[in-house]
Amino acid sequence: MIGYMGAGKTTLGKPLAQQLALPFIDMDTVLEEREGKTITNLFEELGESGFREKERDILRNGIFPDAFVMATGGGAPCFFDNMDWMNHKGVTMYLRAHPKEIARRLEHEREQRPLLRSIKKEDLEEVIGQRLAVREKFYLQAQLVMENNELTVEQLLEALQSYR
Ligand SMILES: Nc1ncnc2c1ncn2[C@@H]1O[C@H](COP(=O)(O)OP(=O)(O)OP(=O)(O)O)[C@@H](O)[C@H]1O
Numbered sequence: 001m002i003g004y005m006g007a008g009k010t011t012l013g014k015p016l017a018q019q020l021a022l023p024f025i026d027m028d029t030v031l032e033e034r035e036g037k038t039i040t041n042l043f044e045e046l047g048e049s050g051f052r053e054k055e056r057d058i059l060r061n062g063i064f065p066d067a068f069v070m071a072t073g074g075g076a077p078c079f080f081d082n083m084d085w086m087n088h089k090g091v092t093m094y095l096r097a098h099p100k101e102i103a104r105r106l107e108h109e110r111e112q113r114p115l116l117r118s119i120k121k122e123d124l125e126e127v128i129g130q131r132l133a134v135r136e137k138f139y140l141q142a143q144l145v146m147e148n149n150e151l152t153v154e155q156l157l158e159a160l161q162s163y164r
C-alpha cells in the first residue's frame, strides 16, 4: 500500500491484512524499531537522503514473512527504483486522496511528520498539492489505484480479487 501521508495506508492496511489473514507491516514502524529511533529523529540525524537509503534497505533486505500487507513510508515509492522493485515482488496499491482532504486529516498530526511540521496550517493544502503532483508519477505506477474517499476494506478486497 502506497500513497501520501494521510492517504490512509495504516488505517486501511491493518483491517485489510486482518481480512486476508496476513501480518500487517508498517515500514515506518519497522524502521523505528530497527534503528531504535523515531522517524523524526532519523530525519534529523541522517537527513532525508540517509533516511531514503534506510527505506531502500528495508525493502531489499528486510526479513519478512512469505506473504504480508505492507504500508510503505509515504515517500518510499518515489526514490531509487523502489516502485519497480515493489511491482516486481508484489501487488502495489495506491491510495489516492485529494490534497484538501489530506490537509484536513493531517492538520493536527504534523508534529510526527518531519516534512510537514514546519508548514503553516494555511499553506498545508497548497504545499501538499505541489508535492503530490511531483510524486504522482511514481504512485501512479501502482498496479491498483484506489480513490480513498470513504474507501472500504471490502472495496480493496474486491479490487485485489479482480486483479488476480
Ligand atoms: N478514508 C478516510 N476518511 C477519513 N479519515 C481518514 C481516512 N483514511 C485515513 N483517515 C485519517 O487520516 C489520518 C491519517 O491516516 P493514516 O495514518 O492511515 O495515513 P497513512 O497513509 O498511514 O499516513 P503516513 O504515511 O503518514 O503513515 C488518520 O487520522 C486517519 O484516521
Ligand SMILES: O=C(O)C1=C[C@@H](O)[C@@H](O)[C@H](O)C1
Pocket (backbone or CB within 6 Å): 004, 005, 028, 039, 072, 073, 074, 075, 076, 112, 113, 114, 115
Ligand atoms: O511522505 C513522506 O516522505 C514520509 C511519510 C511518512 O510515512 C514517513 O516515512 C516520513 O514522515 C516521510
Ligand SMILES: [Mg+2]
Pocket (backbone or CB within 6 Å): 009, 010, 011, 026, 071
Ligand atoms: Mg501510516
